[in-house]
Amino acid sequence: MNTELANIFWELAEYLELKQDNPFKIRAYQKAAQNIEALSGNLQTIYKKGGLAALQQIPGIGSHIAEKIQEYTKTGKVSALQKLKKEFPKNFLQLVEIPGLGPKTALMLYKELKIDSPEKLTKAAKAGKLNKLPGMGSKKVANILRGLEIKQESHGRFLLDEATAHAEYLLDEFSKVSEIGKILVCGSLRRGCATIGDLDILVISHKPQKIMDAFVEFSIVQNVLSKGKTRSSVVLKNNMQVDLRVVEDKYFGAAAHYFTGCKAHDINLRKIAMQKGWKLSEYGLIQAKTKKLIAGKTEEEIFAAFGMQYIPPELREARGELKAAEAGKIPKLIELKQIRGDLHMHTKASDGSNTIEQMAEAAKALGYEYILISDHTQSTRIAHGLTEREMLKHIKEIRAANKKIKGIEILVGAEVDILRDGKLDYCDEILKQLDIVLATVHSSFKLPKVEMTKRITAALSNKYVNILVHPSDRLIGERDPIQVDMEKVLQTAKKHNVAMEVNSHPRRLDLTDIYCKRAKELGVNIVISTDAHSTHELKLMKYGVITARRGWLEAKNVLNTMPLAKLLKLL
Ligand code: DGT
Ligand code: CA
Ligand code: CA
Numbered sequence: 001m002n003t004e005l006a007n008i009f010w011e012l013a014e015y016l017e018l019k020q021d022n023p024f025k026i027r028a029y030q031k032a033a034q035n036i037e038a039l040s041g042n043l044q045t046i047y048k049k050g051g052l053a054a055l056q057q058i059p060g061i062g063s064h065i066a067e068k069i070q071e072y073t074k075t076g077k078v079s080a081l082q083k084l085k086k087e088f089p090k091n092f093l094q095l096v097e098i099p100g101l102g103p104k105t106a107l108m109l110y111k112e113l114k115i116d117s118p119e120k121l122t123k124a125a126k127a128g129k130l131n132k133l134p135g136m137g138s139k140k141v142a143n144i145l146r147g148l149e150i151k152q153e154s155h156g157r158f159l160l161d162e163a164t165a166h167a168e169y170l171l172d173e174f175s176k177v178s179e180i181g182k183i184l185v186c187g188s189l190r191r192g193c194a195t196i197g198d199l200d201i202l203v204i205s206h207k208p209q210k211i212m213d214a215f216v217e218f219s220i221v222q223n224v225l226s227k228g229k230t231r232s233s234v235v236l237k238n239n240m241q242v243d244l245r246v247v248e249d250k251y252f253g254a255a256a257h258y259f260t261g262c263k264a265h266d267i268n269l270r271k272i273a274m275q276k277g278w279k280l281s282e283y284g285l286i287q288a289k290t291k292k293l294i295a296g297k298t299e300e301e302i303f304a305a306f307g308m309q310y311i312p313p314e315l316r317e318a319r320g321e322l323k324a325a326e327a328g329k330i331p332k333l334i335e336l337k338q339i340r341g342d343l344h345m346h347t348k349a350s351d352g353s354n355t356i357e358q359m360a361e362a363a364k365a366l367g368y369e370y371i372l373i374s375d376h377t378q379s380t381r382i383a384h385g386l387t388e389r390e391m392l393k394h395i396k397e398i399r400a401a402n403k404k405i406k407g408i409e410i411l412v413g414a415e416v417d418i419l420r421d422g423k424l425d426y427c428d429e430i431l432k433q434l435d436i437v438l439a440t441v442h443s444s445f446k447l448p449k450v451e452m453t454k455r456i457t458a459a460l461s462n463k464y465v466n467i468l469v470h471p472s473d474r475l476i477g478e479r480d481p482i483q484v485d486m487e488k489v490l491q492t493a494k495k496h497n498v499a500m501e502v503n504s505h506p507r508r509l510d511l512t513d514i515y516c517k518r519a520k521e522l523g524v525n526i527v528i529s530t531d532a533h534s535t536h537e538l539k540l541m542k543y544g545v546i547t548a549r550r551g552w553l554e555a556k557n558v559l560n561t562m563p564l565a566k567l568l569k570l571l
Contacts, residue, residue: 001042001043001044001219001220002036002037002039002042002043003037003169003220003237003238004072004220004237005036005043005069005072006034006036006037007033007238008068008072008078009029009030009032009033009036009065009068010029010033011081011093012029012080012081012084013026013027013030013033014093015084015093016029016084018088018092018096018103019084019087027353028062028064029065031060032061032065034060034534034536035058035059035060035061035536036060037165038536038539043055043069043073046058047069047070047073048073051070052070055069055070068080089107089110089116090116091116091117092106092116094117094118095109095110095115095116095117095118097151098118098121098144098147098148098151099143099147099478099479100140100143100146101121101144101147105135105136105140105144108133108134108135109124109133112133113129113133118151121144121148122145122148125144125148130144146480150477150478150479150480151477156197156239157195157196157197157477158195158196158197158238158240159194159196159477159506159507160194160195160196160509160543160546161506161540161543162238162240162506163189163196163199164189166199166220166236166238166240167185167189167199170199170201170218170220170242171183171185173218173220174201174214177210177211177214178210179205179206179207179210180203180204180205180211181203181204181205181249182203182204182249182252183201183202183203184201184202184256185199185200185201185202186200186201186202186256186259186260186261187199187200187259187260187261188261188262190260191260191261191262191314191317192314192543192549192550193550194476194506194509194513194547195476195477197241198240198241198242198243199241200242200243200245200259200260201242201243201245202244202245202246202252202256202259203244203245203246204246204247204248204249204252205246206248208229208230208246209229211244211246212228212229212232212246215232215234215244216232216234218234220236220237221234221236221237222235222236222237223235225241230247231243231244231245231246232244245259247282249297250284250293250296251282251283251284251296251297252296252297252298253296253297253298253299253300253301253302254280254281254282254283254284254285254295254296254302255282256299257269257299257302258281258282259282260313260316261316262316262317262318264318265316265317265318265321265322268318268322269306269322272306272322273306274288277289280302284296285302285305306326307326308322308325308326309324309325309328309330310325310330311325311330312330314333314546314549314550315330315333315549315552319517331553331554332554332555333548333553333554334528334548334553334554334557334561335545336542336545338555338561339368339528339541339558339560339561340368340369340370340561340562340563340564341363341368341369341370341371341372341409341560341564341567342368342371342372342529342530342532342538342541342560343371343372343374343413343436343438343467343501343527343529344374344415344438344469344501344503344527344529344530344532345359345372345373345374345529345530345531345532345533345538346374346375346376346383346415346531346532347359347373347375349375349384349386349390349394349397350375350376350380350383350385351375351376351382351383351533352375352532352533353533353534356373356397356398356401356410357401357405358535359371359532359535360401360402360405360408361405361535362535362538363408364405364407364408366538366541369408369409369564370408370410370411370564370567371408371409371410371411372411372412372413372435372436372438373398373412373413374413374414374415374436374438375394375414375415376414376415376442377391377414377416377417377425377426378426379417379419379425379443380425380443383442385417385425386414388426388427388430391414391426391430392430392433395412395433395434398410398411398412409564411435411436412433412434412435412436413436413437413438414426414434414437414438415438415439415440416431416438416440416465417439417440417441417442417443418439418440418441418442418455418456418459420443420444420447420455421455421458422454422455422456422457422458422459423458423459424439424459424462424464424465431462431464434464435568436466436571437464437465437466438466438468438469438501439459439460439462439465439467439468439469440468440469440471440473441455441456441473441482445479445482446482446483447483448483449483449484452483452484453484453485453488453489456471456489456492457488457489460489460492460493460496460498461492461496465496465498466498466499466571467498467499467500467527467571468489468493468501469529469531470501470508470510470531471484471486471489471500471501471511472484472486472510472511472512473510474508474510475507475508476506476507476508476509477507478507481510486515486518487518490515490518490519490522490524493519493524494523494524497525497571499524499525499527499559499571500515500519500525500527501526501529502516502526502527502528502529502544502547502548502551503529503530503544504528504529504530504531504540504541504542504543504547505530505531505537505540508531509543509547511526511547512547512551513547513550513551515551516547516548516550516551516552516553517552517553519551519557520551520552520553520557525557525558525559525570525571526548526553526557526558526559527558527559527560528541528544528545528548528560529541529544529560530544
C-alpha cells in the first residue's frame with residue numbers, strides 16, 4: 001500500500017514536470033512520495049484509525065495529498081493521475097526515461113512516427129527513420145540507441161534501495177502470519193549487490209501450506225507465477241519477482257547458504273565438499289556414503305565443518321573468499337555503526353533542499369560527530385553551482401552555523417568540478433579556504449580514455465584536492481561509467497594522498513566493490529559518503545557501507561570511521 005501510493009505520487013510529479021507545472025506542487029508530490037517510502041506504519045491502517053487528520057500528521061502530507069490517499073483507499077485509484085495520463089501518449093513516461101531522449105523529442109517522435117514504446121523506437125532507429133526528422137543528427141540518434149541499450153541491459157533489475165524497501169515491506173507482511181519460525185532474505189540482496197534481479201525469501205515453518213496461502217494473497221502481489229507446497233514465485237506490483245521457499249529448521253543454514261549464492265561461490269564450496277567425500281546442497285552437508293548429516297542448521301556450523309571462518313554474505317562472490325576463510329584471513333568488515341561523519345552533502349545554496357542547519361541537525365540525530373557541506377561549483381550550472389564570490393559568502397554562513405550548532409562539527413567544503421583540461425573550477429585562493437576539497441567530473445563525460453585519465457590524474461595532483469568523489473560517474477541504468485584507467489587513477493591517488501569516495505546513492509554505488517578491494521591493496525584511503533541532497537538522504541549511508549563490505553574494506557581503510565582530528569591529519 002505505501003509503495004503503491006509512493007509510486008503514484010512519483011508519477012504525478014513526473015507528469016507535472018513534463019507539463020512544466022508549478023515547481024512547488026511537483027516538489028510537494030516528490031516529498032510526499034519520499035516520506036511515504038520512509039514511513040514505518042501502513043498508510044491504510046493510519047487512515048482507517050484516524051482519518052484525514054491522522055494522515056496530515058505525517059510529515060510532507062498536507063490536506064490535498066491526504067485526500068488523494070483517502071481516494072485511493074476507497075476506490076483504488078487517484079483520478080488526478082488518471083486525468084494527467086490521458087494528456088500524454090501511452091507509455092510516455094517509459095520513453096522519457098530512456099537516457100538521451102527528452103520529453104520534447106519523445107513527443108515529436110509520437111507525432112511524426114507514432115512511436116509509443118521503446119520497442120517501436122528501437123525499430124525506427126534501426127530502420128534509419130529517425131535521422132530524417134528535424135533536429136535528429138547522427139550523434140543524437142546514436143545517443144538514443146545507446147540509451148535504449150542501457151535500459152535493456154538493466155532490464156528487469158532493480159536498484160538496491162527499491163529492492164530493500166520491498167523486502168522490508170514483505171518482512172512486515174510476513175510478521176503478521178503465524179507459524180513462521182525464522183525468515184531470511186537471501187540472494188543478491190543479502191550479498192548487497194548494486195542491482196537486484198529478484199528477491200529470494202527463506203522461511204522456516206512446520207506449516208508450509210499456510211505460509212504459501214498467505215503469501216500469494218498479499219495485497220502487493222500482482223500475479224502468481226507458481227504456487228507449490230514448499231516453493232512459490234510471484235510478481236509484485238512494481239514488476240519485481242519474489243521466490244519463496246519454506247524449509248525445516250534442521251536445514252535452515254544449508255538452505256540459507258544455497259539461496260544466498262552467488263552461484264559460483266556455491267559451486268566452489270560444493271567442489272571442496274566432494275573432494276572430502278561429502279555432499280553439499282540446500283538439504284545440508286552430508287557424508288556421501290552413509291548419508292549422515294554433518295551440518296545444516298546454521299551457516300556457521302557448515303563453514304566450521306570445512307575448517308573455515310564464517311564468510312559474510314557480501315564476500316560470497318567467488319573472489320578468493322574460500323581460500324581466505326581456510327587461512328583465517330577473512331577481514332573484519334566495516335559496519336554502519338562505525339561511521340562517524342558524512343563528507344559529501346548539498347544544501348539549498350546549490351541543488352539541495354535543506355539548509356546548512358537542517359543538514360547538521362539531521363546528521364547529529366544520526367549520531368555523527370562531523371559533516372562536510374560540499375555544494376557545487378560554478379561550472380555545474382544545472383545544479384546552481386556557486387561562483388567564487390557566492391562561495392566566499394557560503395563559507396561564512398557555514399562557519400556561522402558551526403558556531404551556532406553544538407554537538408557536531410560542520411566543515412567547509414565544495415564539490416569542485418574537474419574541467420575538461422584537468423584544472424579545477426576554483427582558483428587556489430578559494431580552495432585554500434576550504435577544510436576539505438572534493439573533486440569530480442561533471443561534464444564532457446565522453447572524453448576518450450587516455451584524455452580522461454590525464455584529466456583526472458592532473459586534478460588529483462592539485463595539492464588542495466582531498467577526495468575524488470563518485471570516481472566512475474556512472475548512473476546505474478542511466479549513464480555509462482566514464483572511460484578511465486582506474487588502476488592509474490588509484491595509483492595517482494596513492495601518490496598524492498587523495499582518498500577515493502564510495503558514493504552511497506543507490507544510483508551510483510561508486511567506487512565499485514572491485515575497485516574498493518584494489519584500493520585497499522594499494523593502500524588508498526576510502527571515504528564513504530551519501531551525497532545527500534536532503535536530510536532524508538543522509539540515511540543512504542548503509543548502501544555505501546554494504547558496497548565497501550563487498551570490497552573487503554575494514555574500518556581502518558575508511559577515513560570517516562575516525563575521529564575528526566585524525567581524519568584531518570590523514571587527509
Ligand atoms: P539476482 O536475483 O539476479 O540479482 O541474483 P541472485 O544471486 O539472487 O540469483 P537468483 O535469484 O537466480 O538465485 C538465488 C541464489 O540461489 C543464487 O545466488 C544461488 C542459488 N542458485 C540459483 N540457481 C542455482 C543453480 O542452478 N545452481 C546453484 N548452485 N545455485 C543456484
Ligand atoms: Ca535473486
Ligand atoms: Ca530468484
